[in-house]
Amino acid sequence: MSEILINSTKFKNNLDVIAQHIGDKNKLALVIKDNAYGHGLQEIATLGCAYGIKNVFVKNEAEALKVIHLFEHITVLYGQVCSTSPRNIHASINSMEGIQLLEPSRCVELKVNTGMNRNGIPREKLQEFIEKILLRKLTLLGVFTHNGYGDTTDESFQDAQKIFSEVKEEVIYLSKKLSFKLPRFHSLSSSGALRSEKIEDDLVRIGIAAYGYLGNIFDIPLSKKLSPVASLWADKICEQSLKKGTKIGYGGKTLLQKDMIISTYDVGYGDGLFRINGNKAPVKTAEGYTILPVTSMDCFSCEGSNQRVCVFDDARSIAQIFDTIPYEVLTNLSPFIKRSVI
């Protein structure tokens, strides 16, 4: 059966590189949303916990519930948190409705828009939201933003950081005025954290860098020290010796130019590997075998007779061919593929 191997040494090495750059391991929060970027939520959460990670960010409550026993603080980025959920699960607040639905004494993290204009409350409404949070007897654990310009070379990244530092000042002022405990502040994801010389915040939210990648628009020297953690492996279903002129797959898109040994393997687009239709650059396995178009829902064919082939051990090559980013290649991987930590 196909398998995703999770290299624990590389994962640990990536966390070491990041922690060393930040200068304080306790500031390193791990983003394990979307099945830990396709790596397997349980597997990555277990490794993160063993490393000493205390704070994580997940997509929704269902993900949070799977890792409650492993972390001190689990913040749900999207959707509601149920009143019966354990207390170490925190909601992100993006709207007034988000506050209304929570029962008293739960921790929340307030998200503020600092220029990405995707979600988060307007900074002008900071006081109004904090007052409402206090009125509802919720605990303001954090105030955060998402700097959407980590991979951008113009001044937008600094502009967003400047807005967030003003937000911080206002929160500090309000905490004295309304007497509530100062929340934790965080604004940076991988690229923003790794391009910043000094981290002023209490936490950084690291996703893609922990898995071994960084956006490649902006050349950050540290990115060379990171290594991809996941590799996707496919196992042979059968092997055939085929003559020149034989057609393979739906519509016979591949026409053999010579006699060849062709094997078929158990990964297809139903497993999250993009469908290879022959209209783009060839996709090769890590061993260098061309994956023959068109691929099927559950399998692909390529030359050779290996029992097992490595579909990729670095998501960048497939991402480039499909004009996307490693994030998409990785999060696409089906949760049904077995993950094994090595």
Ligand SMILES: *Cc1c(COP(=O)(O)O)cnc(C)c1O
């Ligand atoms: C996904 C996400 C991150 C992590 O981003 P990376 O680029 O993978 O490090 C951080 N913060 C928020 C709010 C996110 O949604």
